Amino acid sequence: MLQVEEKYAALADKVDQGGRLSRAEALALAEAPLSLLGLLATHAKERKSGKRVYYNRNFHVEPTNVCVFNCRFCSYRRPADSPEAWDYTPQEILAQVEARRDSGATEVHIVGGVHPRHDLYFYVELIRQIKQRMPQVAVKAFTAIELAYMIDKAGLTPAEGLQLLKDAGMAAIPGGGAEIFDETIRAKICPEKGSSRVWLKMHREAHRLGIPTNATILYGHIEGWRERIDHLDRLRTLQDETGGFNAFIPLKYRSLHNSMADLGEVSIVEDMRMAAMSRLYLDNFPHIKAYWPMFGRTTAQIALTYGADDMDGTIDDTTRIYSMAGAEDQKPSMSSTEMQQLIRDAGFDPVERDTFYQPVAQRA
Ligand code: V47
Numbered sequence: 001m002l003q004v005e006e007k008y009a010a011l012a013d014k015v016d017q018g019g020r021l022s023r024a025e026a027l028a029l030a031e032a033p034l035s036l037l038g039l040l041a042t043h044a045k046e047r048k049s050g051k052r053v054y055y056n057r058n059f060h061v062e063p064t065n066v067c068v069f070n071c072r073f074c075s076y077r078r079p080a081d082s083p084e085a086w087d088y089t090p091q092e093i094l095a096q097v098e099a100r101r102d103s104g105a106t107e108v109h110i111v112g113g114v115h116p117r118h119d120l121y122f123y124v125e126l127i128r129q130i131k132q133r134m135p136q137v138a139v140k141a142f143t144a145i146e147l148a149y150m151i152d153k154a155g156l157t158p159a160e161g162l163q164l165l166k167d168a169g170m171a172a173i174p175g176g177g178a179e180i181f182d183e184t185i186r187a188k189i190c191p192e193k194g195s196s197r198v199w200l201k202m203h204r205e206a207h208r209l210g211i212p213t214n215a216t217i218l219y220g221h222i223e224g225w226r227e228r229i230d231h232l233d234r235l236r237t238l239q240d241e242t243g244g245f246n247a248f249i250p251l252k253y254r255s256l257h258n259s260m261a262d263l264g265e266v267s268i269v270e271d272m273r274m275a276a277m278s279r280l281y282l283d284n285f286p287h288i289k290a291y292w293p294m295f296g297r298t299t300a301q302i303a304l305t306y307g308a309d310d311m312d313g314t315i316d317d318t319t320r321i322y323s324m325a326g327a328e329d330q331k332p333s334m335s336s337t338e339m340q341q342l343i344r345d346a347g348f349d350p351v352e353r354d355t356f357y358q359p360v361a362q363r364a
Contacts, residue, residue: 002039008032015040015280018047026229026281034269034276041276041307048286049309053348054357055339058107058313059100062320063088063126067113068149071179071190073221075258075325077113087115090126097130100316104336106354107313108134110141111176111321120154120161124168131169138355141170143177144202145194158205166211172355173206175214175249181234182227189221189260200238207244212356214289215245219274220253220266228274232281239284246357247287247310250274251294256326268299272306279307287357293322293332301346310353314339 004012011029015021021029029037064087067077078085088096097108108130127139142150142165151161162170180186181196203213217231239245252271255261279288289310290303300311317333334342336352343350352360 002035004036005033008036012036012040016043018044018283020283021281023229023233026232026277027225029280030225030229030273030277034272037273037276037280038306041279042305044279044283045288045307045309051347051349052309052351053304053343053346054287054310054351054353055336055343056107056313056353056355056360057103057105057336058109059103059105059316060318061093061096061108061110061130062112062318063093063110063118064112064115065320066115068116069114069145069190069192071193072259073179073189073218073253075254075256076321080116090122090129093126094129094133096318097133101134103316105134105137105314105316106360108137108139108141109174109313109319110139111143111146111174114146114149118150120150120156120164123150124164127165127168127170138171139169140172140174140355141165143174144199145177147173147202148194148198158202159209162202162206162209162211166209170211172246173203173211173213175216175247178216178231179218180223180227181231182223185223185227189218196234200234203244204238204242207242212244212246214247214249215285216249216251217278218251218253220270221260221263228277229281232278236282236284239282243284245285247289248278248282248285249289249291249312250278251291254294254322254325254327256324258325268302271295271299272303275303275306275308292334293319293329294327296328297334297342301342304343304346304348311339311343 065076065078066080066085066087178199179190206213215235219228255265287310288308289312290300290308291312292300314334315332317331323330340350354360
C-alpha cells in the first residue's frame with residue numbers, strides 16, 4: 001500500500017471517508033504528493049460514478065468573435081473591423097446546424113463573443129429556429145456573462161430573461177465566464193467583464209427555474225491556490241443551496257496569441273493537481289469534466305485517473321476558442337468510436353450521455 005506522509009495522513013483519511021474539506025485543509029492538501037491526490041480523487045470519483053466515464057455527441061455554434069469585453073487571456077476576440085472577425089447571420093448559423101441534422105448529435109453548445117448589437121430577441125429566435133430544425137438536440141447556451149448582458153439590455157430581470165430563453169428551447173447553461181471569482185485577480189485579467197456576483201446570481205436564478213448549469217474555473221495564470229480554493233468554495237456553497245450544477249470544468253489557461261502570453265502555461269502535473277483538488281473539494285458536484293479540446297487528448301485521458309469522469313463531446317470541429325489559444329488539436333473532432341477507445345484505454349467504461357447525464361441507447 002501507499003505510504004502516506006505523516007502530515008497528510010489524517011487529512012487523507014478524512015477525505016477518503018467522504019469528509020468535507022475546509023478551505024484551510026484544501027490549501028494544505030493541494031501540496032501533497034501527486035500520487036496521493038490521484039488515489040484520493042480516483043476513490044472519490046468511483047464513489048460517484050464507479051468505472052463509468054461519460055461523453056456526448058455534440059457540436060458548437062459560435063455566432064461571433066466580436067466582443068464588447070477585452071479579456072486579457074482571450075485569443076479569440078477580434079475587433080469588429082478585423083479581417084479575422086466573424087459575425088454569422090442566422091441563416092449561416094442555421095446552415096451549420098442543418099449540416100449536422102443527421103449526425104446523431106444530442107447537444108448543441110452555443111457560446112461566443114458578447115456582440116454589441118445582437119439582443120435577447122435575436123438569440124431567442126435563433127434557439128427557436130435551431131429547435132425547429134433539430135428537435136432532438138438539447139440547446140446548452142450562453143455563458144452567464146453573455147446572458148447578463150443580453151437580459152440587462154432588454155430591461156428584464158434575470159428570471160424573466162431566462163424564462164424567455166427556456167421557453168424558446170434553452171435546456172441548459174454552460175459553465176463559461178466564471179474565470180476566477182477573486183475580485184482582485186478578476187480585475188486584472190478581465191476588468192470589464194461581468195462580476196463574480198453577476199455570474200453566481202445568473203446560475204442561482206437558472207437553478208431556481210429548473211435549468212441545469214455547469215461551472216468552470218480559468219486557472220494557471222496569475223492566481224494561486226488561495227484563489228482557486230476560494231473559487232471552488234463559492235461554487236460548493238451555491239451547489240449546497242440549489243443542487244443545480246451538473247459538471248465542473250477546470251480550464252487551463254492556454255497562452256498563444258493573447259496579451260498574457262508571457263506568463264506561459266502551467267505543467268501537466270499542475271493540471272492533474274487541479275483536477276484532483278476539484279474532485280475532492282466539490283463533493284456535491286456530480287461530475288468533473290476533462291475538456292479534451294483544451295487539454296489535448298492524452299492529458300484528458302490521464303485526468304480520468306485524477307478524478308474526472310467526463311470527457312465532453314465529439315465536437316465535430318466546431319469550436320475555435322482553444323485552437324486559437326494554442327491547443328494541440330487545431331481541428332478538434334472525434335468519432336464516438338475514438339472517444340470510446342480513449343476511455344477504455346485509460347481503464348474505464350465509456351457511457352454516451354445526453355446533456356442531463358442520462359445514458360443514450362447505443363445504436364448498432
Ligand atoms: O469562459 C477563453 C475560457 C471559456 C482561454 O459548460 C480560455 O460544458 C484557457 O466555458 N485559455 C469558454 N481558457 C468555454 C467554456 C466551456 C468549454 C467546454 C465545456 C463547457 C461546458 C464550457 O473558455 C471562457 C474562458 O474561461 N477561455 N480563452 C484561454 N486562452
